[in-house]
Amino acid sequence: MTPESIPIPAAEATLFELSRPGRRGVEPPEPGSGIPELAECLGENDLRREAPALPELAEASAVRHYTRLSSLNMSIDTNFYPLGSCTMKYNPRINEVAAGNPGFSQAHPLYEAREIQGYLELFSRLEKMLAEIGGLPHISLQPAAGAHGELTALMMIKARCRERGELERDVVLIPDSAHGTNPSSCTIAGFKTRNIDSGEDGAIDIESLREALGPDVAAMMITNPNTLGIFESRIGEISSLLHEAGSLLYMDGANMNAILGITRPGDFGVDVMHYNLHKTMSTPHGGGGPGAGPIAVTDELEPYLPVPRIVHSEGGFELCADRPLSIGKVRTFFGNSGILVRAYAYLRAHGPGELRGVSEHAVLNANYIRRRLEEAYHLPYETPCMHEVVFTARNQKATGIRALDIAKRLIDMGYHPPTIYFPLVVHEALMIEPTETETQETLDRFCDAMLQIAREAEENPELLKAAPVNQPVKRLDEVNAIKTPILTCPCDEPVSD
Amino acid sequence: MLEVLGLASIEELFTSIPEELRLGRELELPERASEPEIIRELGAMADRNARMDNRPSFLGAGTYQRFIPAAIDALSSRGEFNTAYTPYQAEVSQGTLQAIMEYQTMLCQLTGMEISNASMYDAGTALAEAVFMAYAVRRKGNKVLVSEAVHPEYRRVLDTYLADHPVEARTIGLENDLTAMDSIARTLEEDGDDVLAVVLQNPNFFGLIEPMENAGKLLGCGLEGAEKPPDRPLLISIVDPISLGVLKDPGAYGADIAIGDGQQLGNSPNLGGPTFGFFTTLQKHVRKVPGRIVGETVDSDGRRGYVLTFQTREQHIRRERATSNICTNQGLCSLRGAMYLAFLGSHGIRKVAEASARLAHYAHGVLTGLEGVEAVSSATFFQEFALKLPVDADAVYRALAERNIGGGLPLARFFPGRNQEMLFAFTELVTKKDIDHLGDELGRVLSEELREAKA
Known part of the structure; x- marks a missing residue:
């Protein structure tokens, strides 16, 4: 079947177009008789004049609506999804079953510690596992996402500066290849940022680092392997330079999938890092979340961790909030507990050997793609890659093709595009992360598609420019979306379902 | 695949990591468990948590147990989403x-x-x-x-x-x-x-x-x-x-x-x-x-x-x-x-809100009728209210738990000094019968606690 012959799914009407006045969906339980009427409970002035204008659909219509909407998505369950930096690995169903146990889902966050001993034991075991994997002894599971973990860590670094009377340390060093969340988190935590250039090999330029270091530097944020998929081989030297200058080293753990059981951030001088459980530990991305971004720290930073801390005593697990140096709470209650259960289940399904195998296969798969595509696509760096490989669209430039066009043509071929235009230091970047859960056949088919696109770029570039052609919509006008903002559904003419 | 890459072993993929930084040993993690073992292990942990759905529960304070249409689990768990x-x-x-x-x-x-x-x-x-x-x-x-x-x-x-x-x-x-x-x-x-x-x-x-x-x-x-x-x-x-x-x-x-x-x-x-x-x-x-x-x-x-x-x-x-x-x-x-919101629509959301408010007001009548129990505030409430009890609220919470009732929030947890106050929440999932049962059991708990306090 050619991309052009794949049937195009129909667009779906909105809930508001499907709505009919007076139609009922699911009926909530009735309160029964013998209880006061609403008028006896609340004053006239407390009440809203009209019920909220929510859509009114029969249950079956709403089920079909959402089922049809779901079919308009690409997902890991339906397509190869080599989105660089996002670690779109298969999300095992066992994790969902484990977290769906009502003993987890029906626990109230304000239960006393003695009523949630099972949860606290799971948290405590998960903390131990994450500490071992990262080589950093203390964990907080509270942050809800990677960026939230970054912010938590930076708040702790700020608190440490305050405690030591070093508030003049108000700069954080950030490599030019960093995720956008890094500098953004710095601003919120009250730091300024200073850029560090990448060298010719794609790694941090040590000279640029030396020049940027000074008495005003609180910390440096690195990603290792970095966002180019390259391991920072001089990380030992980098951490020594920082520590000698009295600064701390933060690691963005987005790329942990490359180094599980192979090397540990704590062993190469990192003081604090975050994990993305929705990347490395296979919890689903959910179309944007929820994730979880636990942080791991050294003994020195431990007193600043968010409260409550889980402590184990003879009587069982307890919650301790009496921690004078703690930054406080960064999220209500315990964090995204249900995601933590899923990550724990994943780690139980992987012993030490299997976990190392995850990284070995992730790196092998990326290098395989690199080898198969390196003739057709330009590699900006010669340095060998780890779990992801960054190409550019330079070879295709002659016919006016951009990374965006290649990405959109991949959609026609049935693949989710790689990450494009990131990292920012690479012009026309195409960042491919296959993960360990793909078979060689999938990788081969994907590479064949990429090679076909490279040929099309030369012979028939219009095919790429017009892509995608087999989705419910073609390329969307993002400028128009801002010029004439429509941020809620207009309630147009009703349509039939 | 290694052959395509011209490599003799997987190790060669990691040569960019300096030797001295490599772990050189296995991670100290438990050996892998199979799916049934995972279900058993996590099930045992889940069993050690209290639940809102297996007994009448009156704890709210921002987190509530509500009716969830069955279709939501089926649809939101679709891999496409x-x-x-x-x-x-x-x-x-x-x-x-x-x-x-x-x-x-x-x-x-x-x-x-x-x-x-x-x-x-x-x-x-x-x-x-x-x-x-x-x-x-x-x-x-x-x-x-x-x-x-x-x-x-x-x-x-x-x-x-x-x-x-x-x-x-x-x-x-x-x-x-x-x-x-x-x-x-x-x-x-x-x-x-x-x-x-x-x-x-x-x-x-x-x-x-x-x-x-x-x-x-x-x-x-x-x-x-x-x-x-x-x-x-x-x-x-x-x-x-x-x-x-x-x-x-x-x-x-x-x-x-x-x-x-x-x-x-x-x-x-x-x-x-x-x-x-x-x-x-x-x-x-x-x-x-x-x-x-x-x-x-x-x-x-x-x-x-x-x-x-x-x-x-x-x-x-x-x-x-x-x-x-x-x-x-x-x-x-x-x-x-x-x-x-789509499954409930205008009508459903209104019904849920109404049921919660009406049940809470019924409960207010029942509970303030108990000896020694009084409302903390005279202001209008929606589905939740605080009561002052004649004894320590933490002790009452535990005594209710022993009687298989999820009590309200002892307010001293957040407001030191308000030791005898408990915040009760009511949603459409509780029934008039649950509330009457709460009234009976709370009455018994209070008289026992008072007797103990006197003794």
């Missing part, structure tokens, strides 16, 4: 994007506000982001007045976020467990320029209905066609989304930002997470809003489609000048929220 990434590639994400667009619309219908973002982590972080946004909008003043009746967990998160921020939070005390509006008025008179926003919660932490219209008038929110002074402080309203089935919406009392926790909209308690925070405001503030927003546009053939929009606010483009650092949000939980 659950295993998709953030919808950056719009053409292959129209399902998620349209669902968010509909979510934004329904949240606006519920709150009476003009725009909504795609979700925040929770109500606590939504509050912190709302205060940051107010600071960016007003660009004047550095004090935010926060009612003591705002959920203490939200307040703790706000305080953490403000530790390194020029804005300072000042607490407004209580009268009859309602926010002391006089105190807000006085502060505005004395220090008006310095106040950039006022934060109120409705119903407040104690379940009471705050005089939000008075607050709106006090802050010049333009009620009943009144002029809006250009420099006025912003009104940030934290709302219970279910209550908006019957209670006046933030749009009606002139709120500038309305936020809250969406757990009650189709999400289980989950020990407090994952749930989602919602964030709604006025169209004119769109460029200051944190997080993702979906908008409608057209494709190259003029067909309707949806995209993430106003992305220049966001960290992946604006980096250190972004409105917020949020990237991953709580997408699947807000999708469940949208489904909940």
